Amino acid sequence: MKILVAVKRVIDYNVQIRVKEDNTGVVTDNVKMSTNPPDDNAIEEAVKIKEAGKATEVIAVSIGEEKAQETVRKALAVGADRGILVKTEGIIEPLAVSKLLQKIVEKEKPDLVFMGKQAIDDDCNQTGQMLSALLNWPQATFASKIEIKDDKLEVTREIDEGLETIEINVPAIVTCDLRLNEPRYASLPNIMKAKKKPIEQLNASDLGVDITPRIEQVKVEEPPKRKAGIKVSSVAELVQKLKNEAKVI
Amino acid sequence: MSVLLIAEHNNKELKPFTLNASTAASQIDSDVHAVIIGNNCDEAAKALSELPLIKKVIQVEAAHYENFVAENFAPVIVKLAENYSHIISSANTFGKNLMPRIAAALDTSQISDIIKVVAPDTFLRPIYAGNAFATVKSKDAKKCVTIRPTSFDPCESSGGSAPIEKADPGEEFAKTKFIKREEVKSDRPELGTARVVVSGGRGMQSGDNFKLITSLADKLNAAIGASRAAVDAGYISNDHQVGQTGKVVVPDLYIAVGISGAIQHLAGMKESKVIVAINKDGEAPIFSVADYGLEADLFEAVPQFLEELNKLNTIQK
Numbered sequence: 068m069k070i071l072v073a074v075k076r077v078i079d080y081n082v083q084i085r086v087k088e089d090n091t092g093v094v095t096d097n098v099k100m101s102t103n104p105p106d107d108n109a110i111e112e113a114v115k116i117k118e119a120g121k122a123t124e125v126i127a128v129s130i131g132e133e134k135a136q137e138t139v140r141k142a143l144a145v146g147a148d149r150g151i152l153v154k155t156e157g158i159i160e161p162l163a164v165s166k167l168l169q170k171i172v173e174k175e176k177p178d179l180v181f182m183g184k185q186a187i188d189d190d191c192n193q194t195g196q197m198l199s200a201l202l203n204w205p206q207a208t209f210a211s212k213i214e215i216k217d218d219k220l221e222v223t224r225e226i227d228e229g230l231e232t233i234e235i236n237v238p239a240i241v242t243c244d245l246r247l248n249e250p251r252y253a254s255l256p257n258i259m260k261a262k263k264k265p266i267e268q269l270n271a272s273d274l275g276v277d278i279t280p281r282i283e284q285v286k287v288e289e290p291p292k293r294k295a296g297i298k299v300s301s302v303a304e305l306v307q308k309l310k311n312e313a314k315v316i
Numbered sequence: 317m318s319v320l321l322i323a324e325h326n327n328k329e330l331k332p333f334t335l336n337a338s339t340a341a342s343q344i345d346s347d348v349h350a351v352i353i354g355n356n357c358d359e360a361a362k363a364l365s366e367l368p369l370i371k372k373v374i375q376v377e378a379a380h381y382e383n384f385v386a387e388n389f390a391p392v393i394v395k396l397a398e399n400y401s402h403i404i405s406s407a408n409t410f411g412k413n414l415m416p417r418i419a420a421a422l423d424t425s426q427i428s429d430i431i432k433v434v435a436p437d438t439f440l441r442p443i444y445a446g447n448a449f450a451t452v453k454s455k456d457a458k459k460c461v462t463i464r465p466t467s468f469d470p471c472e473s474s475g476g477s478a479p480i481e482k483a484d485p486g487e488e489f490a491k492t493k494f495i496k497r498e499e500v501k502s503d504r505p506e507l508g509t510a511r512v513v514v515s516g517g518r519g520m521q522s523g524d525n526f527k528l529i530t531s532l533a534d535k536l537n538a539a540i541g542a543s544r545a546a547v548d549a550g551y552i553s554n555d556h557q558v559g560q561t562g563k564v565v566v567p568d569l570y571i572a573v574g575i576s577g578a579i580q581h582l583a584g585m586k587e588s589k590v591i592v593a594i595n596k597d598g599e600a601p602i603f604s605v606a607d608y609g610l611e612a613d614l615f616e617a618v619p620q621f622l623e624e625l626n627k628l629n630t631i632q633k
Binding site for chain 1 (some may be wrong): 339361385386387390407408409410413415416417418419420421423425426427428429438442443444445446447448449450451452453454456489491492493494495496498499500508512526536544547548553554555560561562563579580586589590591592596603605606609610611612617620622624628
């Protein structure tokens with residue numbers, strides 16, 4: 068079994084986001100970038116499946132600017148066998164990403180495609196579902212547990228009401244929740260080894276996909292600020308404030 | 317052209333967020349039709365027809381729609397879509413799972429999780445865990461939009477009498493099979509719609525200690541929330557998680573106990589009307605959004621809180 072894992076380079080989850088003064092987006096210059104957190108879970112799961120002898124190859128693919136190569140390289144350092152970088156400029160919407168991934172899937176013919184359930188930058192939560200629609204494959208979104216049963220997967224999904232279990236036939240798409248596993252750190256020797264693993268570079272135009280944005284970003288603004296609150300000195304004071312000032316109890 | 321709303325239900329009743337999504341749909345265009353896909357869902361279809369905002373209900377039934385599998389639902393909506401300018405659903409796990417499958421089939425760039433309708437083609441949506449707001453304009457002919465339910469008021473649920481039309485079901489998608497759903501049953505208010513939410517974080521230190529949160533929630537008739545750290549640590553189940561990748565809540569009163577306030581958690585609760593934080597670390601970021609902060613050991617403060625509330629009840633009686 069061959070597993071393709073899509074990874075996205077995003078602003079690190081610990082960075083305090085700043086909106087650009089001209090309202091065209093958020094500041095990304097000199098800001099720490101990392102792999103989108105649930106994409107780390109996707110890579111980890113694929114590598115674990117390979118280590119368990121149930122997969123033969125793990126391929127990491129990223130779509131984005133040249134620097135997204137670092138994100139692919141990190142996936143290689145934690146156990147992916149080879150990488151693919153599809154180079155693009157500017158904003159790439161999930162629909163365009165899923166079309167590019169469709170082309171990669173048609174070329175590589177993986178049995179499974181894993182990715183994070185959501186990217187923490189645009190918070191769209193679309194790409195996995197869109198790719199599965201384009202391929203007409205089954206989808207298991209928000210996965211917190213994956214069991215491989217021959218040519219089927221039993222997946223536990225986190226839904227608003229609790230948990231749901233579905234069975235899907237391979238080939239399939241799985242989008243991963245943060246609770247799926249505990250991603251490992253890359254060891255120094257593995258980081259060194261990853262430098263020798265191949266990364267194939269492609270341009271979006273080589274794949275014959277129109278990636279022109281369909282959504283115009285009119286402006287990006289700071290959210291309204293909450294007005295500063297107060298510290299209370301005791302529980303009794305808190306309860307009095309909630310009752311008499313805020314009138315919520 | 318009209319707007320098509322995808323109703324969320326459990327075959328018997330409408331899910332409450334359908335009312336919020338109806339409000340959002342009506343702000344795009346007054347001609348709102350709603351599609352309900354299910355199995356033996358007459359009661360829910362009738363409830364849908366009684367929403368005054370809904371002008372027509374389309375009911376699609378088959379055994380394979382019993383469990384809301386997106387692969388079965390999407391083709392039905394794609395087929396209906398030719399008559400509509402917009403397809404709308406809630407941005408909860410139901411809509412998040414389903415809508416992109418529809419959008420891709422329609423070759424439309426979806427707009428997720430809007431908090432405001434600016435114009436029929438222009439919407440406001442939070443990005444970066446709510447640390448920035450983007451105004452976006454769709455250039456697609458057909459628009460697929462998911463709405464953040466807590467940003468729109470629920471519509472009236474009675475007084476309407478829209479006609480119910482039946483439409484033919486599609487084929488079953490045989491490669492995906494529903495196995496089971498483990499729902500956590502509770503008599504408490506639902507987290508997404510509760511007036512008061514009491515949440516616990518890593519500071520609770522164990523699942524057992526969460527009973528302090530439960531007692532406080534009982535007293536205030538509140539829903540129980542949790543930070544991702546508390547869910548990851550196994551103190552409480554995933555359906556309680558509030559935050560960027562969990563639920564977004566906007567209660568009148570949100571009480572954060574032992575929660576440090578990572579930006580990912582703040583994303584799910586900072587629009588609450590009144591926020592209380594109880595934390596022994598005075599520097600915890602949760603205090604930056606709290607209206608009332610109490611720097612204290614929660615294991616002392618929460619029992620005192622219960623005592624004070626008891627006193628209050630006695631006085632009121």
